[in-house]
Amino acid sequence: MKKLNVIIIVLDGLRNDRIDLCPKLLNILNKGAFFSNMITASPYTLAAFNSIITGLYPSKHGVDSYFNMFKFKRNVCKTLFQYLHNNGFYTEANLVSDSIIPHEGFDTIRAHDEYNDDLIKLHKDIISNASNKQFFLLLHYGNLHTNGIINVAKKYNDFSKEFFDNYETNKKNYNFWLKNLDLYVKEIYGHLESSGLLNNTVLVLLSDHGTSNGEKIGERMYGSFTYDYTIKVFCSFLIPGINGKEISFQTRTIDIMPTILDILKIDADESYEHLQGKSLMPFIEGKEKDDRIAFSETGGLYGPWPSHHEHNVFCVRLKKWKLIYNKTPNTWEMYNLENDPEEKNNVFDKNKKLASELQKMIFGHIKSNEENVIY
């Protein structure tokens, strides 16, 4: 097998339902195994990134709240970068902040200046400089986050009437920011194509979480709730020799890391926490044809029930149904996602039998992440 490089590009904060407003991105996603219904383990960058690079839910890897951002469980979790570094890859990350993920396994990890740097030029240079060796790069496109901080987070709070009364304006502003994102993806892809690197590089494009446009009072950006506008994401794997196709079964961001190990034929290290995600290759090979059960969890910095040191909002999502557990006020919400994709009509009290089954799943998820079941 020829030596493959890996590039992961994370498009921070890109909503699943706006991909079609990014024609160049959509075109590129369709060149790969495009998982168009993926659920993030957590709808904010700190926890989401660590789940992507470990294949674990937040309580397993330790970054399970904003204030636990430095509590990654180094002794028991092995990151994708450690795996690839141990296998001879040159590893580099360029991020909005170098505090987002642990530094183990990196040859180089740097933060860019999100307000001033030209990310297209910077990331093209990083790719060119790495290309004389087998490499693994993590490139973070954070301009949606930056625009959100400047135009939303710094102007409004999670209950600002002016923001939540103007959904259409918020949506228009967010959609406008997508133009730069689309250009960025086109330029980086073009650079890979013209340099011949696509022939021996696995390119992984994904979003880590979505962003509110003012759908629900109490969340002006993300991280307070687990509604679909922040937990629905996507991921496409452009693998040399494998034709593109859209795969619409529900999958999870914790499945990304095991998939990359599978593509590279690297065995999971059993002396670390066992992966909770599973390779997506069976979908690509047409052997798996069912939606995976997904969990997502968060704890807001602000919002109606902020929780700085532990997650207190959990959900389980099936293709058609979602159950949300708001642990702090101890409330439940259940939605039929087919009939009610905007999650406005809580049917928790109307289908007790299903609600009970989904409750068991959520409690099982919480328990399995608190305890070490295979100790």
Next chain:
Amino acid sequence: MEVGLLTNSSKISLSIPQDLAKKLQKRAEEKGFKSLSDYVTYILRQVLSRIETAENQKEGYSEKKEEEVKQKLRDLGYLE
């Protein structure tokens, strides 16, 4: 202190009693581990992690650490 023989550049071997090894081997198989070494290392990682977590909790979450986290969250634009 006995540290065992170097077997390759990243691992060393340690000695444990045979009867203990047999019990651990049985558990490793029950839990689906491919090797005894992986299972024992897995347990040691978990134990070390818990010890360090307990020590950190004993020390308390210092104001300095809390302020460091808050500053990072402010830098990211999350905290006002």
